[in-house]
Amino acid sequence: MGSADMRTVVLVAAALVAMPASARQEAVQTPEHVVGEQRYPFDAKDYRDEERPPIELPDSVAPKLALLSPEEIEFLKSGDARRFAGSADETVEALEERSPEEVKEWVSAMQAVVTGSRYIEGRDSANIPFNTGSPRFNAWRIERPRSMDPAREPGAIELGRYDGDGGPPTFGGYPLALTMEDLVAAKVDVAILGAPLNMGSGWRDSGKQATTDLRRYGWSMGGMDQYVMVNPSRELNIVDYGDVAVDNNSTERSMQHVREIVREIAQTGAIPMVVGGDHSLEYPNVAALADVYGKEKVSVIHFDSHYDAWWGDEAHLINHGYPVYRLINEGHVRGADYIQVGLRSGGLDEAAFSWMREIGMRYHNMAEVEFRGWDAVIERVVAEASEEGRKIHISFDIDVLDPAFTVATGTPVPGGLDMREAITIVRRLCAETNVVGFDLVELHPALDPTYKTTLNSVFIVKACLTGLAMNRKGLTAVHYLSPLSSEHAVDDYYGEQQEYLDRTKAEKEASKEEE
């Protein structure tokens, strides 16, 4: 057995010991890795994409159809033709203003677009080949062997000279961990992982600028939280787990490696917090949790102004608009275990909402907030997330926030949450429910020279860290706030402090008497 094998055995053994009981029962599932030139191993058809019903054409237009074949007439009546020809009335109108020759040309042009838009074997490439002959094919994701650096004990590494301070910036100033072995040795509770994936559409600056800025301005991820008087840095072992390697020329290729690294974190029993990058990352993050905790065992709370369950409009199987659909499609998460909060973007039609209802997805869009008020919605979301047995992953797209707070995001939509609302719901969810994973995505720093967006993103991460620390301390009561910091208690203004006032008065008198 080589030394590398030996290390693997030690690591796996260590990971098994540290793994939560639930994860040990469910053996780690074989990942659906696409290797070689394999096709997508799941059904890619979008069942929401049902044909629109055909229309009937009146006899009056029959002469116009004289030159059409039966197939062409059938096409003209079909749902596919509605995209160009419009409703039945509009189709009749269009037919009436054309000669039979023009009708023939018109219909074959429509057919050409419909068939041309679809994949045709032989004409279209079925995949995007990489240069497999490259001698540096995997250079982007090769991990540095420990033997290249001076030997050190596994554990969390302080980079600074002054009790951890005075070194390069890390998330929240937390120490650095680089391997699974480090996570196990340092008994890490939360590993913050940068994921510089820069392929979301809209603006593209969610690459290493995002993960770097979250470190440079990330000091607020640590320290005392005034609302609940809990300091996550004291309660939890938190580390900066570096950045995961991504291939910014291919989201699909990046997905597998991100999933491996996130799985590595979850296998040690630590909570992966993946920050930076675009929302495609929700897919490998949640798939990795499903690898560890089992298929359909993880629930996702998706904070976003978009529902990210688009699919099938173009050739790709993943981008920042698809992760929800792909996770459900591949069976990692049940539609009924999805809770969506903050939706308000354009593009969602009746079919989209019908589909969400059909699969049992709990959606809470801004229309519900406008109708019921935020307080009612937050209670409903926390109650749903607190249901018995749930393991929660929170996927926080910063565009759920109002652009006033997060202008530097790829696809901002006005009318979102403010920071007070967002901090409260994230802290409460991380405190009151069983959170096993978290991500914060879609930060594009270049769009905000004031760094406000970066700072607000940092405070969202802090809110969850605080919540996780509260959970650890058992402060899981509904909407717990510190009785000390939330009330000066000089008087009994709210009628709740009489007991405190009486008691402290008695104590003062007692100490006077003693003197």
Added chain:
Amino acid sequence: MSSQFGFSRSGLLALITVLLPFTTEVVLGQWPVPEELRAAFSALNEEQAAFIASGEILEFIPERQLEHELATRDAGDLQNFVDDLMSLAAEMVYDQERDMGAAPLNLTSRGFNRGTMPTPAPLREPEREPGPFSVHRYLFPQSGVPTFGGTKVAIWPEDLIAGNVDVAIVGVPSNMSSGRRDSVAGPDAMRALDTIATPDIQSLVKPFEVLSVVDYGYFSVDYMSVERSVDHVTDMVAETARTGAVPMLVGGDTSMLYPGVKGIAEVRGAARFGLLHFSAHPDAERSGDHTVSDRQALYLLLDQGVVEGTDTIQVGLRGPDVDVNTLQWLRDKGVRYHTMAEIRQRGFETVLKRVQREVDRGPDAFFVSIDVSAIDSAEMVAAGRATANGMRLGEVTRMIRHVCASKEIVGFEITDLAPMLDVSLMSVMHANAVLNACIIGIALRKEGLDPGYVHPLALDHGQR
């Protein structure tokens, strides 16, 4: 090998002599193992020793570090270390059982080719006569829908033919720069800042009175894949060039240099025109793990013979991708490269004359391209792959004006402008100035004026 390692080296030698009676023969490969380190090889097996001596290991660590490791590690430690590096080397290459060799696509998608299907004629409404048309209500418009230089719009090749168009400016909004990304916004930013078509202060020629120039919209790209964008852009560039108009492509990132030049070659023939390319980056990566990217653009053109190395001139090289191997490769290909080192050492005026001579003696036709990183960050901070210590804007425009005035221009491309990195819009203004320099050059040539012509009124006030 510095003397500070002397002590540990002798210690290591002693250790090896005691512990390892079976010494392995040192296999001499590409790395000339320093004499004093050969003893360390006795700790290694034949395979390990061969790996080090082959020089393959230098892919992972610098020579200086390797020497340090050999001199200071004890036998077992050294074996582990070399084993680790050997397994790295094995993992670097593609394995079809382990690695994704091609990204799968959604073959059931209703929009697999969405975006790259031009609307067929019978579906275009309302009907209009072919030819470029204005998007303005007023005869002398001051605002409205922004177009490149305020020009008319053309949509179809028949518009270009009907309008006898000389130059078609068209966006190619890919957004896959290997640096900072926002080149998707390049075309619209350059449209929105109306600084193209300014009269030339040198010749006093008004280019748009000499040339018929249009805004030709944009060529569609797949934002998630350069690979899937190449064919469509190539076809569209070729279609445009066939009308007789010069395509001026506004990127987009520099990966689009490949389909840009290739499209022209489909019409004019491969290796039938020269390439004058300004960039900080050689873009000659020879072993990339993708089939096309900005870093590979020039390599692909040269490797596939789309342009000849001997007809290629590269100006402004510096930055992280310029190394000995790359420059040697360019030299072997016959490329006339001009690095910032040459410009600093010889002076710009000397290099300008040399480039002008190379252009003058080169092919009759040229494709001119510029990755805006060629220009110094002081004047072009919004470059996707900005690199310090570059060329001045005026230096670049003088060279471009010269080639565009002295040769037939078959195509022009400007790439990797990332507008969001410059709130002042200065970079956009300068990108327009670069585009304008070539348009002025083309206009000068059409007017039959010498590339260096200066109007007497512009040169001297003439007062005594």
